[in-house]
Amino acid sequence: MNAERKMAKAYEPAGRARRFAALVRKETYQVVRDPSSILIAFVLPLVLLFLFGYGVSLDTTRTRVALVVEEATPLTRDLAASFEASRYFSVVTGRDRREFEDDLVLGRVRGILVIPASFAADHAAGRHPSVQVIVDGSDPNTANFVQNYAQGAVANWERQRLSEGRSPPPAISAEQRFWFNPQLTSRNFLVPGSIAIVMTLVGTLLTSLVVAREWERGTMEAMMATPVSAAELLAGKLLPYFVLGLTSMTLCVLVAVFLFDVPFRGSVAALYALSATFLMPALGQGLLISAATKNQFLASQLALISAFLPAFLLSGFLFEINSMPTVIQWVTYAVPARYLIPSLQTVFLAGDIWPMFARAITVMFLIGCMFFALAARSTRKRIG
Secondary structure, three states: OHHHHHHHHHHHHHHHHHHHHHHHHHHHHHHHHOHHHHHHHHHHHHHHHHHHHHHOOOOOOOEEEEEEEOOOOHHHHHHHHHHHHOOOEEEEEEOOHHHHHHHHHHOOOOEEEEEOOOHHHHHHOOOOOOOEEEEOOOOHHHHHHHHHHHHHHHHHHHHHHHHOOOOOOOOOOOOOOOOOOOOOOOHHHHHHHHHHHHHHHHHHHHHHHHHHHHHHHOHHHHHHOOOOOHHHHHHHHHHHHHHHHHHHHHHHHHHHHHOOOOOOOOOHHHHHHHHHHHHHHHHHHHHHHHHHHOOHHHHHHHHHHHHHHHHHHOOOOOOOHHHOOHHHHHHHOOOOHHHHHHHHHHHHHOOOOHHHHHHHHHHHHHHHHHHHHHHHHHHOOOOO
8 A cells, every 4th residue: 555655656746747738738729729819919919019119109299380470580580490490390480379379279280489579679688588389278298398399499599599609608508318218219118118018918818818718618617627736727727828928028029129120228038037027917817817707708808907907007108107196106016017117118228227127026926926826716626
């Protein structure tokens, strides 16, 4: 009897390895045979990446504004030419601001820049002349943009005149420099951030749908009736989707670098370490959703609400976290994408900053362990 037990223990690791390999092989076949898995893993990421790369831009250029020159003098024409030469404005000119009031109300122009008739006289008398900026406050972002760049155009015009010796030089001159993204191109930080959104969809949505489908069909109960432990079952089901998520990420990175010309200044090791760790909470959350719902439709809705929307809105991808209410800022600490998005942007634009990466990896790993523990508790099999 003791000899039989010893032999059983000797063959137990080999038996577990065979069972685990069979589970992985079964899930791999299921992924290959399921067109929806390929669609979510490869087609949907490319669509989202092209959308964020080409369709979404925070670069406000060629904003249409009206320029009113109330009195044409060499000085006012020189300033008007400075506005017309700006790459940020598309200028239509006139002599009376009332010509453009309806255009401003209807949104055909985003602002009215008025060079008053007293501009040249004030400048000649040594008084500081003013330029009036009338903007549409219904769109605060564009209104602030028009105001700030109008002031910048006037400042550039004044500096140009100073350099030509037309008036006394200023006491202080400030020069701006931007690190990592000198052109302030929004695509360079939108595309790396969108990779995190893609990985959230691939990890959470795909896992929740596939496992929920097995609950609906009854195949999950059949697998739980086999001599497979809950840990083996979860690991065997998730490993193919883990590889699928990394493959999808690799495809997105290649598109970002070679198609969108986003600079990649970090290391491949940092990229895969961050991505692999992020897939733990993504896959764990999908598995937990599927185990809790056991329904594909409900699982897909919960995956979008609990994973995609927080990753899109509460991760700092588009909206600054510090500008959110304090309660919402505390909620963002539970969103794994909050830690991945700035890390990916750093890998692409700045390089390897491992103290920052180590903190992000640690937090994502802990969140992933929590999701896996909850998922294992929901799907564990009791052997009587």
